[in-house]
Amino acid sequence: MRRYLVIVAVLAFHSANAQVARVIKFDELESILKSESDDLLVINFWATWCGPCVKELPLFEALTAKNDPALKVFLINLDYADQIDKVNAFIARKKMKSEVLLLDETDYNAWIDRVDTSWAGAIPATLILNAKTGQRKFIAKEMANGELESYIEAVRAGL
Amino acid sequence: MKKLTWSFLLACTAFSFASRSPSYELGDVVSNFSLKNVDGKTVSLADYKTSKGLIVIFDCNTCPYSKAYNDRIIDLDKRYASLGFPVITINANDPEDSPGDSFTQMISLAKKKNYKFPYLVDQTQEVAKSFGATNTPHVFILKNEATNFIVAYIGTIDNNSRDASSVTRKYVEEAVDQLLADKPVSTTKTKAIGCGIKWK
Numbered sequence: 005m006r007r008y009l010v011i012v013a014v015l016a017f018h019s020a021n022a023q024v025a026r027v028i029k030f031d032e033l034e035s036i037l038k039s040e041s042d043d044l045l046v047i048n049f050w051a052t053w054c055g056p057c058v059k060e061l062p063l064f065e066a067l068t069a070k071n072d073p074a075l076k077v078f079l080i081n082l083d084y085a086d087q088i089d090k091v092n093a094f095i096a097r098k099k100m101k102s103e104v105l106l107l108d109e110t111d112y113n114a115w116i117d118r119v120d121t122s123w124a125g126a127i128p129a130t131l132i133l134n135a136k137t138g139q140r141k142f143i144a145k146e147m148a149n150g151e152l153e154s155y156i157e158a159v160r161a162g163l
Numbered sequence: 164m165k166k167l168t169w170s171f172l173l174a175c176t177a178f179s180f181a182s183r184s185p186s187y188e189l190g191d192v193v194s195n196f197s198l199k200n201v202d203g204k205t206v207s208l209a210d211y212k213t214s215k216g217l218i219v220i221f222d223c224n225t226c227p228y229s230k231a232y233n234d235r236i237i238d239l240d241k242r243y244a245s246l247g248f249p250v251i252t253i254n255a256n257d258p259e260d261s262p263g264d265s266f267t268q269m270i271s272l273a274k275k276k277n278y279k280f281p282y283l284v285d286q287t288q289e290v291a292k293s294f295g296a297t298n299t300p301h302v303f304i305l306k307n308e309a310t311n312f313i314v315a316y317i318g319t320i321d322n323n324s325r326d327a328s329s330v331t332r333k334y335v336e337e338a339v340d341q342l343l344a345d346k347p348v349s350t351t352k353t354k355a356i357g358c359g360i361k362w363k
Contacts, residue, residue, distance in 0.1 A: 053227045054358060055260075082356055084227075084325045110329070111322040116354045124297045125319075126359035 025081055025091045025104040030115040033107060036078060037119070039135045044075045044160060046152075047131040049119075051082045052094045056146040057128040061098070063152050068102040075156070081106040082127060120144075132159045186295025189351050193305055193312040196290045198253065198283035201266075201273040206251065206281045212310045215247030216342060218335065219303040221296040222252040222282075224272050225263040226358035229299045231324050233276060236300065239320075239335060240280045248304075248339050250280045255291035256299070260361040291360055298357025304338050304348075315342060318353030 036045065048064050050057035061079070068077045079100075083091050085108040095104055109115055116123055120142040123129055130147065132155050133140045139159050143151075187193060197207040211217055218239055222229050240250035256264040266284050273282045285291050294303055295317075304316035316338040321330040338348045 049356075051227075056359070086325075110325050111331075112319070112324075112356045113322060113353045116356070123354070125354045125356045126297045127356065 023095050023100055023102075023104065025088060025095060025106045027085055027088065027106045027108050030107065030109050030118070033080065033105070033115075034118060037131075037133065037135060041076075042074065042134075042136055044156065045078065045131075045133045045135060046075065046156065047078045047080060047133065049080045049082060049127050049129045049131075051127060052087075052091055053083065054127050060128055060147050061100070063147055063149075064102055065098075065100060067152065077102045079104045084110075130155075132156055134159060137162065186293060187303070187314050187317075188295075189314050189317065191314050193314060194293065196293070198285055198290060199266075200281045200283050201270045201278070206283055208312060211249070211312075212307070214249060214307060216307050216315070216339070217305045217312065218243065218248055218250045218339065219294070219305060220250060220252045221255060221291055221294070221299055221301040221303075221360065223254045223256045223261070223264045223299045223358070223360075224268050225256075225261055226299045228324050228355070228357045232300050232320055235320055235327055237276060237278070242336075243339055244280065246339075246343060248343070251283065252278075252280065253283045253285050253290060253296075254299075255285035255288045255296065256361040257288070257363045259363075264361070288360070288363060296360060298355060298359060301355075301357065301360075302335055304335065304342070306342050315348050316351050318350075319355030319357075324355065 036047070046064065046067060050061065052058065064077050064079060067075065079102050081091055081104055083106065085106060088106060091104070091106060112125060116125055120131060122142060123144055126144065128146050130143045131140065132143070139162050141155050141159050143155060193208060195208045197205050200206045208217075220236060222236065236250060236252065243249065254264055254269055258265040269282055269284060296303070300320060302316065302318060302320055303314060305312040306315040316335070318334060320333075320335050322332040322334070323330045334350055334353050337350060341348050
């Protein structure tokens with residue numbers, strides 16, 4: 005019994021500290037996009053090999069650190085699924101706290117337009133969305149300092 | 164009043180810039196361009212006036228998608244150059260931003276992979292901009308109609324970047340096969356996740 009408790013405690017400690025990427029298919033991302041939640045969703049598409057993506061990640065991490073109950077950050081990783089160890093090592097090295105979902109879909113034409121029809125496919129790209137009201141802003145470029153906040157304000161204000 | 168005139172003038176300038184440089188769309192005629200190849204010689208679109216068309220691919224050394232597609236690009240040229248649709252690849256990445264895409268590195272890759280087709284450097288990035296290329300690899304199939312090169316397909320190579328053996332749609336091959344058979348191209352536009360071109 006005691007040993008069991010120790011294992012539970014170790015696991016709980018482990019999961020609270022070590023963030024790992026979860027592999028998902030597009031239907032799960034789509035259910036996030038179509039969720040009826042009141043929260044503002046900030047969905048960033050990135051990969052470990054994408055320099056500008058890596059550069060802007062701290063902006064999203066800072067957003068996560070604010071613990072805003074009405075805002076949820078998802079970092080959608082587009083590394084190949086067989087590179088998950090590399091992605092998890094990256095997450096551990098950067099001590100990332102945001103939720104990272106590795107989107108395991110190779111047929112991009114089957115889903116790119118379902119994220120945003122204006123998206124040509126280059127990353128980084130970010131979707132700021134209020135799924136309930138449908139207010140959205142899609143940004144297909146690296147975010148400059150302060151830009152993320154102003155986009156979020158604009159979507160919140162329904163602009 | 165003076166301020167107003169200035170803002171009006173500025174607005175006009177902004178508008179004329181925006182309207183002056185649209186990128187190619189399907190059906191557009193591509194203007195001639197000349198770029199330096201890895202062998203030091205200049206290659207121009209006009210050099211291909213006797214071919215049936217061209218498979219123009221904006222590509223680079225470093226992007227994981229370019230690496231994943233490298234052998235498939237070589238195969239495209241092997242298969243279609245003799246049928247009148249050779250491949251030309253163009254690297255527009257700013258080497259300051261991406262040193263692995265420098266002209267020297269381009270030469271090494273072309274040698275290592277024994278390229279039989281041009282690998283051109285778009286130093287000013289003007290050709291990439293005129294095509295509206297955004298990613299690597301980004302394919303533009305051109306059809307030669309009485310020495311006018313017309314854009315017939317824009318997009319990705321196939322529907323599985325990671326694993327060539329799992330591909331179920333070969334967009335570029337389908338389009339070139341249709342053009343060779345004088346048929347309309349059924350899928351003229353696709354998208355793909357890719358590394359954005361590193362602009363200056």
